[in-house]
Amino acid sequence: MRESTVHRLEPRTFYYTFGPNEPALTVKSGDVVVARTRDAGGFNEKMEPMPEEMKQRNDATLLCERNPQVGPVYIEEAEPGDVLAVTIQQIKLNREHAWSRHRSHFGSLTGEVPGKQLFLNEPVPEAKFDWQLDLKKNTGILELKSSKQKRVEIPLHPFLGSIGVAPRFGRVETSLVPGEFGGNMDCIETREDSILYLPVWVRGAYFSFGDVHAAQGDGELCGVALETTAEVTMKLDILKRKSIDWPRIEDETYIMTTGSGQPLIDCVRLATVELVKWLVDDYGFEKWEAFQVISQAGTMRIGNVVDPSYTVVAKFPKKYLPA
């Protein structure tokens, strides 16, 4: 077995899209990538804003300046039909501050996304929230100004809000969108010690990532989590010819599938169909028996209901898999 090369990637520019963009780094299957991410608004670990020259802009094109992505990383062995296994070895928070906000035209309770005005009533008022991160206790603290409760302190569970490859069929998607390529899934499951399996749609895979969240509730309801920065360490392995249709995740307890789309029920369906396939293909379940056992012992989590496509994670406990 070849020894892993560890690549420390110091991003000089950031993309706001998932696609076959100019690679920032080329690696081999089995290599490890270490990089510091910027937060969803482009700020770094010192809260310095993104310099204009770091924004990868085709100068003739409007940007959606959310979720700047580190990368892309070109993986030499990756070909369409392969799977990229991303082992998230570490997400090391490196800032004692996270912010969240309500934006006027974003979030689950306004029903709108940028460029898509659905209603005629007044939008949600803007508001910003500053969370203090206690990195030793691994908690986030919010001082409440107008409530009886004066302070909320919640445990942190850092994860990558967006992580993905170049999409299917030559598409290029913004870093605000999740899909069959991963992307902005905003799922708490893409955290330390989990493995994310991404289908490869374009030669080289074009892997990129960013948008670290220190914590987030189910659905990311207000549209914005505890936005912060981290140093991330990931191992990238190409599994040859192991076709999957949607991103899958694995941790100690569960095998998991994701489905992203609109309407929300389709996310449930996509993830469930993919989970049935997984049980059938890799674990010897008969299709309808797989569906029955998932129906009685499976769980689901709503990743996000705020991005242009929503995301649901379907989970099956490993303890019910054959040995």
Added chain:
Amino acid sequence: MRESTVHRLEPRTFYYTFGPNEPALTVKSGDVVVARTRDAGGFNEKMEPMPEEMKQRNDATLLCERNPQVGPVYIEEAEPGDVLAVTIQQIKLNREHAWSRHRSHFGSLTGEVPGKQLFLNEPVPEAKFDWQLDLKKNTGILELKSSKQKRVEIPLHPFLGSIGVAPRFGRVETSLVPGEFGGNMDCIETREDSILYLPVWVRGAYFSFGDVHAAQGDGELCGVALETTAEVTMKLDILKRKSIDWPRIEDETYIMTTGSGQPLIDCVRLATVELVKWLVDDYGFEKWEAFQVISQAGTMRIGNVVDPSYTVVAKFPKKYLPA
């Protein structure tokens, strides 16, 4: 304080609707009701089918013969604008057998409900699954016939699949439908030691219940859980003039709200808005701070995505409430 009267209700007939039907029992606020339920298909604890004369049928009307309901129970003090607090004291399984099935035109992966054919392709094939319940170990066992895995044994968590009152605005709904009146929510949270708060829409409330599930995965994906029977003990208290819009649930760990409807995203929205209201009205949170804390520390669970209306439960940890 008045002593509780315990009413042992032996149902002679069963309704297939939630509405102001002829009461089977009249009680006072604070009383306790004990009754044995029949399963979703009408079978009792001895697997005897429902006799025709026990089906409450306006003889000129087609029935939807699913989820026969015990009751209704008329609560003397209940008036529109009140809340009925149902403390589920015990759900005692009394049959060592549960069944599940795939039906051709029901379930999350066919997209259809009775009387609503949405597609032209062939329906899902019918299949039935027999689960053995080990009531001592509190587990359910399914023998798999066609899979590599030969047997799955899962923990039981019995709950009432349908439990509700007469709906708003003089409506009568079938026992297949959840809504602002509770009903067929198919939420695992209506279990022992939880309190269900139901808004009262009609004088007397007309409380009824049934459809015990021994276990169920999130979403009740195939449309049918581990259908069985139980002896259920519930305490009924009327809270005067404590207006709520949707059923709420409370247990040791969470305060919870439900939202039922179509499409699924609306369930998320209804439950979230109700949860914001709860934090504001009873716990002194300012509206937008409540929304922020829910967004970061709240969780959700998909109750069902198979009934004519879907149900989502939004949860907020009690540990973040003011003392």
Added chain:
Amino acid sequence: MRESTVHRLEPRTFYYTFGPNEPALTVKSGDVVVARTRDAGGFNEKMEPMPEEMKQRNDATLLCERNPQVGPVYIEEAEPGDVLAVTIQQIKLNREHAWSRHRSHFGSLTGEVPGKQLFLNEPVPEAKFDWQLDLKKNTGILELKSSKQKRVEIPLHPFLGSIGVAPRFGRVETSLVPGEFGGNMDCIETREDSILYLPVWVRGAYFSFGDVHAAQGDGELCGVALETTAEVTMKLDILKRKSIDWPRIEDETYIMTTGSGQPLIDCVRLATVELVKWLVDDYGFEKWEAFQVISQAGTMRIGNVVDPSYTVVAKFPKKYLPA
């Protein structure tokens, strides 16, 4: 052939629900009913409001006081599985005034219905619009107060906004809801000289109607049409054992089917499946050829996107039917 009896019905009370309510009139198949309707807000042809004693209220129940219904009419021959053919012989407007409005929590661009708050932003402001009806010219005139355009005059096309029977499975629905029973479909196709075919779900059918609109755009977008009153003449015929699943409509040019539900795409699907069935059952089309011809030569119209269930009408030109 039996001679038609013409029944002039002078309503003394009005229901706000579709269901097996106490009949106002019993007729035989083939009879004609003539009645004056009240508008959606309960006003009569003289703009007099509904007296409280005319509102059919179970005094223990909250009402949804919209769309008061004339009836129900009990048709002696009607049994579940039959079809009630309603020939709308005349809709004679009898008031020179119609009103429309925007309500805060109703309409397509707020995303909410009574009792279902989906969003946290401010609702649409209330506004009322008075349309003058020129019954000779058959036009409606609106004076605009704040626009460059000072006046709009549009042709009238009066129709019954709500018209239906008692629903399936013993349900009772409010007069705000459309469904397999007809109801508040808000479709411009239920107008003079058309025939509405309603499936009979309960013995006697319990036919009722109201909510005349002088005109309305597709979708009834703001939630309220040109609300007015009329004298309506309809012939009621029972077609024995001619099973249909959803209301159908026929005029000189089209055969039409309706589908009501949420989400909107399901309305499209329900109406299309019903139209395929009609072509197959009554006109000798093979299923997939029927679908092909509908796909290329069929049209659709969005009836409403504002009621708790939406409605779509699918249309097939009679000229492509076999002679």
Added chain:
Amino acid sequence: MRESTVHRLEPRTFYYTFGPNEPALTVKSGDVVVARTRDAGGFNEKMEPMPEEMKQRNDATLLCERNPQVGPVYIEEAEPGDVLAVTIQQIKLNREHAWSRHRSHFGSLTGEVPGKQLFLNEPVPEAKFDWQLDLKKNTGILELKSSKQKRVEIPLHPFLGSIGVAPRFGRVETSLVPGEFGGNMDCIETREDSILYLPVWVRGAYFSFGDVHAAQGDGELCGVALETTAEVTMKLDILKRKSIDWPRIEDETYIMTTGSGQPLIDCVRLATVELVKWLVDDYGFEKWEAFQVISQAGTMRIGNVVDPSYTVVAKFPKKYLPA
């Protein structure tokens, strides 16, 4: 005024995406483009299939080989914030044959799109339908093989199924998708003598088009229209700094807006909001009066309910506009 240059474009390659692809032609505002399109399956006017070397493939990328696009055409004056007005001067059918089909995983009554399996039941069976086009009578004829009706002859109304520019925010979309960039809207309104207004998102606009339909019903229900070829003549004008959010269309009778997305109700909302804006910005309507008049006198048409995003067209009669 500068004289129009007429460019006859003979495509040597075809793209399957909308995006800033290598231009096939550069023109000035005011110029006219004439080109022959290939059909949705890549066949030309002689029913010759697309040679592999004509498919614009990044050789490492999977293609979605539907709707090959002529172009893109780079328009020199076009900048983000401008509008491209496409006057469709002629769509001259040049083949006496059109085909349609049902595909297993596509169309409104299967609920699936390529790469997105939503259900576990059997897909719709494949079927192909050959329509003969009588270009003199301007009709399409289908022989029915299994129906009582032996033959259907319908009028033709040729239009461009897909027509658009490079999308917003640097995205690249497949030629199967409609959106704020136009694209695969499958709307019968993009026909001869209409003007399509497309927002410019990328310098140069990158206009492309194809997928001519000889006829199509509302919704394109089976997923495939009367697929054929044509010679198309279009005049391209850049309107400077005339910001619009969604494609708009104008003909002799109507001003029209489009909305594309999922779920279908959002298409209705997007198109309606855009229509309100148009009446307010260009015709002096006050916002709520505009909404009222649209609600009573506007119509809508469902373009497609089969593509990954659906499309609705909202229409307002020009006769109600100020002179």
